[in-house]
Every structure is written in C-alpha cells, then in structure tokens.
Amino acid sequence: MISQSNTEEDKWLEHARGEINFIARELPQKYNVEEIAARCNEQKITVAENQGGYIEFGSRWNNFKQASFSNSQGFATLEIPTEFADDIDVYKLHPALLDNAIGFLGIKEEGAYLPFCYKRLKFLEPLPEKIYSYIRSTKKVQNNTLKFDITIMDGQGRELVEIEEYTLRKIETNTVAVQQKSSVAENQNFCLQISAPGILDTLTFQSMPRQQPGRGEVEIEVGATGLNFKEVLLALGMLPVPSDTHLKFGLECAGKIVALGEGVKGFEIGDEVIAFGDGCFSRFLTTSALSVALKPKHLSLEAAATIPVAFTTAYYSLMQLGRLSKGDRILIHAAAGGVGMAAVQIAQWVGAEIFATAGNPEKRAFLHSIGIEHVFDSRSVAFADEVMQRTHGKGVDVVLNSLAGEFLTKSLDIVAPYGRFLEIGKRDILNNSQLGLKVFAKCLSFFAINVDRQLPNFSDLWHEVVQHFHERNFKPLSYQVFAIDSVARAFEDMAKAKHIGKIVVSLENQDSLAIGENKDTKVSVAFSSKKPKKSVTPAQAYQKQLLEQGLSPAEGVEAFNRILGNTFSQVLVSTHDFRLQIEPDIVSNSPISEATTKDNLSKPTYSRPELTTVYVAPRNEIEQKISVIWQELLGSEQVGIHDNFFELGGDSLLMVQVRSKLQAALNCDISTADLFEYPTINLLAKYFSQTQNEQPAFEQAQERAKRQEAAIEEEMELMKLKRRVI
Known part of the structure; x- marks a missing residue:
C-alpha cells in the first residue's frame, strides 16, 4: 500500500506490505459462546451511538451492543443497524462490523489507539448481521503498543474470521488538541x-x-x-x-x-x-x-x-438500614437501573436470595443473564402475587423500592414480619401520599432514604464503599x-x-464544545478570541452569515451518509425548511420549523411503526407545528394526525418535553393532563383551535363592556351639565 504526496508528485510513500494467498477449504471451528461470555465477566460496557472521540464514525458503526472483559480477554456482541441490513449482501467483510469487532479491547485502555499491523488474517465465511468477537491479549510489547488474537463468530459460535497478532499503537492527541485550541x-x-x-x-x-x-x-x-x-x-x-x-x-x-x-x-x-x-x-x-x-x-x-451515588445509596440502604444478611430474601425494584444494579451486586456478595423487577423484556433478560432467577415486570402489580407464590406465602425480608402509588402499597403487603422497607423514591413523599398503618402490625420498619453529604458519618460510609472496590469485592x-x-x-x-x-x-474532548456567557457572573465568553474588532465588508458579512447558517463538518458527514443510503436522483441539503416556500398554507414561517430541521440532521430517526390507524398528513398550520415537535422528540420520520402519542413510543417524561415545546411554539399555556386527554395531533389541534377562538371572543366582550362603561359615564356627565343649566 503506497500513496503519493500532493506537493511532491514524484515521491511515493510505502505504508504497508503483505501477501494474499488461497487456503484449502476447511470446516470452521465451533466455540461455546456462553462459556466464553462467562469467562469475560469482570466488567461490562455499552457505548452510545455516534459518541465523540478522536475519530467520528457514521451510522453504520452504531453496531456495538455490549462488551465484557476480564484481565486479558474481551467478548463483544455486534449487530448491524436494521436500516443497513441490506449491506450484508454487498460486503463479505462488512467494514463497520469488522472495524468494531477487532478494535473494541482498546476501550479499556486510556488514550487513542489506531491499527498498525497484523501477522495473519484467515477469512472463512462472510459476516452475517449479528456477530460475536472474542479477543485475547497476547502481550504488551511497549507502553504504547497492544497485540491481540481475535476470533469472530456467528450466533452458533462458528468461526468466521481468525486474526493473529493484531497490533494497535497509541497516538498522542495532546499536541493536536493544543494546536486546535x-x-x-x-x-x-x-x-x-x-x-x-x-x-x-x-x-x-x-x-x-x-x-x-x-x-x-x-x-x-x-x-x-x-x-x-x-x-x-x-x-x-x-x-x-x-x-x-x-x-x-x-x-x-x-x-x-x-x-x-x-x-x-x-x-x-x-x-x-x-x-x-x-x-x-x-x-x-x-x-x-x-x-x-x-x-x-x-x-x-x-x-x-x-x-458514588449508586453504590453509596445501595450500600447504606441494604447494609446499614436493611441489615441484609446471608439467606435473607430481598426484592429490588428497577434492578436494571444504577442503584438497582449496585444493590444486586451487594446482595449477591452477602448471599441473599434476590427477587427483582424491570420495565421491559430486554432488561429482564439482562437480569436473568447475571444470575437472578426471580425476575418480574415492574409495570404490573402482578409481581406481588408472584413473589408470594414463589416464597410459599412468606414474603421477603427486605424491599428496596423506587416505585410509587399502588406499587408501593403492594410491595409493603409482601414484606415478611420484622421486615425492612427501604424507600428511595421521592414521588409519594413529595405528593404527601397517604399510607395505611395496618400493615405495620407485622412490626415492619419503613425508611425514607436520601443519601447525600449531609448524612451523619457520610465520609466513613463513602470510604467504606470505595474500599470494597480496592479489594475488588464490587465491580x-x-x-x-x-x-x-x-x-x-x-x-x-x-x-x-x-x-x-x-x-x-x-469530558475528554472539549474542543468543539460551545460555551456561552454566564449572565449571573458576567464572565466573558470562554473559547472566544480577544482580538480587536475589524471593519467587515458586505461580502464578508454575507460569507459569515452563510457559515453560521450552514452545516458543521459532523452534520455534513451525516447528511452525506443519508444521501448515499437513498435512491433519489437529486437531493437538496439545507438548514432551512424549503417547504415554507413550496407549501405556505401548510407550514408557517415559525422558529420551530427552522430550528428543528438542522437539529434533526444529527439525530437518528425511525420509520413509522405499524399502527391500527391509517397515516394522514397534517392539514393546517397547528397540526404541522405539533407534528414537527412530535417527530423531533419521538425520533420518527412520519407522524400522522390520528397516531396515538403513546403507541408511537411516547411516555410521561417525553410528554413534559412536548408541553414545553408546544408552549414556546404556540405561545399558549397547556397542562400535562390536557396532553394525556388529547393524545393525537388531530385532537390536540382541535383543542388549541378552540382555545384560540375563545380568547378573541372574551377580548371582544371585554371591549364591549369598556365601551358601555364609557358611554354610561358620558351620559352621567351630560345629565349633570343639564341640571346646572336648569
């Protein structure tokens, strides 16, 4: 592999050298995927889509699902995004899958590593949509060099690709960063x-x-x-x-x-x-x-x-207040969350029998995978009957609760005599919810818990928790x-x-971070040059305006990837909504349309799910404004006016964001309760239209009343004047 310099056309630079040979066809070796995963159980990591770093990647690289590690080996699950599934028919070794499959062990190392060389690559079968990668660290030649042996397998554990001595070298990014900053x-x-x-x-x-x-x-x-x-x-x-x-x-x-x-x-x-x-x-x-x-x-x-927060809260709750001991039965609600997973580790370390709840099938499957036998749905109160059934009517000794309303009372009902109820939720407490005392006839203890630095002996508690990590009792x-x-x-x-x-x-990469001025402290804007102002020509001003309204490099790459992924013969990319000129009666010239167009370039969108309702496009200005907001927050490419917000994947927290954006876009006030009552764009638009029609009528009535009052006052003055004349 060689390249030619742009400045010195007669010079070529060699980058790499190797040989390609045919090998005799052989039966692929088969591995036990579960056994490998069990050996890599010290640390689990998931990585966000399009996360920033030394290099930015496109959407096809959003295939990394999860990795687990032990001291010198790692095991990862990778799956190509659904929208790019057809790529598998084009690529025998899909570059995005292969790239993540061979380089993920570098996640554990601090700093940025790039591929340098490999000794041998054996390619047996094309890569399917979902693969597993098993990496073994062979040796660390120097401080800045890592070497691995890599096996890539399919879902049945069949060997697809084998790589010997795949080598990564660390690059120094600090010098580059200083120049950019x-x-x-x-x-x-x-x-x-x-x-x-x-x-x-x-x-x-x-x-x-x-x-x-x-x-x-x-x-x-x-x-x-x-x-x-x-x-x-x-x-x-x-x-x-x-x-x-x-x-x-x-x-x-x-x-x-x-x-x-x-x-x-x-x-x-x-x-x-x-x-x-x-x-x-x-x-x-x-x-x-x-x-x-x-x-x-x-x-x-x-x-x-x-x-800090998850483990200190869980440790204080279970060990100091809950007095959890070996053989105790404990129910951990929301066990796939931060505090919940910390509590699971502590309970397993103690030797307690764990009962857990989680909100969706994926989370419940995850809890099963880490050794929890009794896992229930946290969105159904049926968990209470199931717990009593599996404990033969005895209930549990300890409950770590973060659920509210009926879920709290149902959880209290299944606590065994002399049990401890550990309440880390806030909703019922802030709402001053009522709780009957009859259940406490079982001599229960109820603790309302908020672990912060004001807690007595907090420092001792905090350092006790960290000591467990030094001793590797917890992960x-x-x-x-x-x-x-x-x-x-x-x-x-x-x-x-x-x-x-x-x-x-x-906070590793801060170069592209936009920093504003703090109005409270009147500090000058950070990351801004203090050079004296120069006079600006009209051409320069126009150029500056174009740059401000244009796409950033990252947005340009994302737009380019989306263009390559469709079959349109012509594509126009702009930060402005050109529907404003094409369909002036449907889309108003509002800041919502213009602002969200640019934002949505970098946010993943999904096709409209299968619903019982037929798709009907927005028909007027209000429906279009609501549709734009729903599409942005739900990440949906299309939202029909009869589509139910909750069937599209919305929830109560997203509804709060919808409320805030609607109030800003329509200059009106609406309660979250009203949004729950009108869960489609059609119903919501009718509600807003009715509200806006009522307002002018009220204002007209006020104006009529003022005119009548003024006329009465004028007539009184005339009567007084007549009396004086008589």
Whole structure:
C-alpha cells in the first residue's frame, strides 16, 4: 500500500506490505459462546451511538451492543443497524462490523489507539448481521503498543474470521488538541445550565469562574461525570427548586486533583479520584476533601464515575438500614437501573436470595443473564402475587423500592414480619401520599432514604464503599458513554429509561464544545478570541452569515451518509425548511420549523411503526407545528394526525418535553393532563383551535363592556351639565 504526496508528485510513500494467498477449504471451528461470555465477566460496557472521540464514525458503526472483559480477554456482541441490513449482501467483510469487532479491547485502555499491523488474517465465511468477537491479549510489547488474537463468530459460535497478532499503537492527541485550541483559555471553567426547564435541547454550557479551594477542600479537573435520574427530573421541571437556589447539574464525578486547600491530608496534586459534588458537569469542581476518595488504579475514569451515588445509596440502604444478611430474601425494584444494579451486586456478595423487577423484556433478560432467577415486570402489580407464590406465602425480608402509588402499597403487603422497607423514591413523599398503618402490625420498619453529604458519618460510609472496590469485592456498573457535546442526548436517553446500568458523560474532548456567557457572573465568553474588532465588508458579512447558517463538518458527514443510503436522483441539503416556500398554507414561517430541521440532521430517526390507524398528513398550520415537535422528540420520520402519542413510543417524561415545546411554539399555556386527554395531533389541534377562538371572543366582550362603561359615564356627565343649566 503506497500513496503519493500532493506537493511532491514524484515521491511515493510505502505504508504497508503483505501477501494474499488461497487456503484449502476447511470446516470452521465451533466455540461455546456462553462459556466464553462467562469467562469475560469482570466488567461490562455499552457505548452510545455516534459518541465523540478522536475519530467520528457514521451510522453504520452504531453496531456495538455490549462488551465484557476480564484481565486479558474481551467478548463483544455486534449487530448491524436494521436500516443497513441490506449491506450484508454487498460486503463479505462488512467494514463497520469488522472495524468494531477487532478494535473494541482498546476501550479499556486510556488514550487513542489506531491499527498498525497484523501477522495473519484467515477469512472463512462472510459476516452475517449479528456477530460475536472474542479477543485475547497476547502481550504488551511497549507502553504504547497492544497485540491481540481475535476470533469472530456467528450466533452458533462458528468461526468466521481468525486474526493473529493484531497490533494497535497509541497516538498522542495532546499536541493536536493544543494546536486546535488556540482560542481556548487553558484553565477556563464551565458548567451545565438549562435556560428552559422542560426542553432538554436548552441544556448549554456557560462559562464560570474557578473556585479556589478553601480549608479542607480540593479542586478536581473532571474527566467523567455520572448522570442520575434526579437531574433529569430537575431538567424537565418535575422537581421543585427553591427560587433562591441556583440549579446545578452533576452529583458525582471522577478526575484528577489540581489544587489542595489548607489542612488537606491524604491527597496530592495529580491523584486520580472519585468524588461527590455540586455541579460535577463542570470542567473544574471544588468540593470537600471528605467527599473525595482515591480511584482504584484498575478502573478507568468512566468506570469509576458509576460508583458514588449508586453504590453509596445501595450500600447504606441494604447494609446499614436493611441489615441484609446471608439467606435473607430481598426484592429490588428497577434492578436494571444504577442503584438497582449496585444493590444486586451487594446482595449477591452477602448471599441473599434476590427477587427483582424491570420495565421491559430486554432488561429482564439482562437480569436473568447475571444470575437472578426471580425476575418480574415492574409495570404490573402482578409481581406481588408472584413473589408470594414463589416464597410459599412468606414474603421477603427486605424491599428496596423506587416505585410509587399502588406499587408501593403492594410491595409493603409482601414484606415478611420484622421486615425492612427501604424507600428511595421521592414521588409519594413529595405528593404527601397517604399510607395505611395496618400493615405495620407485622412490626415492619419503613425508611425514607436520601443519601447525600449531609448524612451523619457520610465520609466513613463513602470510604467504606470505595474500599470494597480496592479489594475488588464490587465491580463498576455497566455503563453507556456520551461525549460532552452530546450531553442533551444523554439526558434524553435517561428520560426514555431504556438504558441498562449507568449513563456516563466523558469530558475528554472539549474542543468543539460551545460555551456561552454566564449572565449571573458576567464572565466573558470562554473559547472566544480577544482580538480587536475589524471593519467587515458586505461580502464578508454575507460569507459569515452563510457559515453560521450552514452545516458543521459532523452534520455534513451525516447528511452525506443519508444521501448515499437513498435512491433519489437529486437531493437538496439545507438548514432551512424549503417547504415554507413550496407549501405556505401548510407550514408557517415559525422558529420551530427552522430550528428543528438542522437539529434533526444529527439525530437518528425511525420509520413509522405499524399502527391500527391509517397515516394522514397534517392539514393546517397547528397540526404541522405539533407534528414537527412530535417527530423531533419521538425520533420518527412520519407522524400522522390520528397516531396515538403513546403507541408511537411516547411516555410521561417525553410528554413534559412536548408541553414545553408546544408552549414556546404556540405561545399558549397547556397542562400535562390536557396532553394525556388529547393524545393525537388531530385532537390536540382541535383543542388549541378552540382555545384560540375563545380568547378573541372574551377580548371582544371585554371591549364591549369598556365601551358601555364609557358611554354610561358620558351620559352621567351630560345629565349633570343639564341640571346646572336648569
């Protein structure tokens, strides 16, 4: 493989050399997939679609489902996205599947690695849509070189591809980053804020001054932040926030210490740590040293960021309040979530018998795969009868509950005498829901739990939890990583509650991050040049306008991939909605249409599911505005006016976002309850039309009343004048 330089046409550069030979056809070796997966059980990782990094990949690379690791080997499941399934007929070795299958073990290593060479590749069969990859690390030749042997198999464990000594070499990205960040203040801080609670797209990073650590405090440069459901509820405006409180996002993080306050012992500058804090979605965080612990050396920053909230909450609940011991029966609700999975590990470590619930078949299958026998549906109260049946009417000794309403009372009913009920949910408490006392005749204990730094002896609890990781009693949660510039998508994914384990946001690549001015602190915009202003010609102004309204490189790549994937003879790409000129009666010139057109280029969309209703396109301005918002939030290419929001995959949290966007687009007020009552675009548009028609009628009545009042006053003045004349 050679290439020619653009500047020196007579010179050629050799990159690689090898030989291609035919081999005698042989029967593929067959492996036991389950046995391999069982050997790689120390750590599980999932990766978000299109996550940022040193290199950006297209949609076909969204085939990585899950990987699990042990010390020197890894096992991954990969499946080509449904919309690209026809690729399999074209490629014998699909490049996107092959690329992820041979390189995923590099996820465990810090830094960026690129392929360098391999000793031998044996190709036996074409790759199907779904494959398994088994990688064994042969040796680490140098600090910056990794070598693997790789076997790629189909669903039955048949060997398809065998690669010997596949070699990766680490590349230094810091030098490149420094050159790209010429306008970036090296020590500038920023924090995550939301300008319109309820609309997750308004999550933005604002510049913020760094806080010098005081006595007993440390300053941390954040490398990864764990996302919690409480923060999603705050962003959606579903939890009360005092008017005098500045809303901060990020309760936990992992990073390295960059400054020490007076009196701090046990830490040094440069130490990698895990911490609790307020505002961990920041570049720099200052927090109490009592909330900080040294990161176990065998964990990455992303893995470590899964620990603080989930494991401290679960450990305090089960061990200190629940007094969980070997042989106890425990029911863990939402066991595929962060706290739930931490509780599962702790219960397994103790030797308790676990009963678990989860909200969908995929999550329940996952719980079965990690050794839990008794798994039920968390969206049906039938779990209570099933638990009593499997325990022969005895019930459970401990319940870790995060469900509300009837689910809470049903869970209380199945607690055995002298049992412990551990309530980590907030909804019923904030709603002041009523609870009958009769069930407590069984001498039950009910604990309302909120683990934060105000908890008595919090530091001792926190360091006890981390010590278990140093001793490898516990493992980090399965996690899904989002790049810092995809933080809004991370919130959206958690709001949909379809993830397993933990969502982590990596702050590794900040070069493309847009930072705004913090209006409260009046700090200058970060990442902006301070060069004096120059006069701008009309041509330059027009060029600047085109650049601002155009596509970013990432959006351009995404648009290009979508063009290649269709059969149209001509395609127009624009950030503007040209339907405004083509169909002026259907689409109004609204900011909603223009804003969402550009946003949707980078968001995955899905075809309309099979419904009982026939697709009918929007017929007027209001229906079109509602349709645009639904398509954006549901990720659907088409939404008919008679399609039910919930049959399209919507839920109560998405409905909150719909409400916020509708209020902004239609300049009206609507309750979430009204949206539940009118679950189709047709019904909702009629509701808005009726509301808008009623408003002018009310205003006309007010105007008539004012005119009548003025006429009466005028007539009274005339009568007074007549009396004086007489």
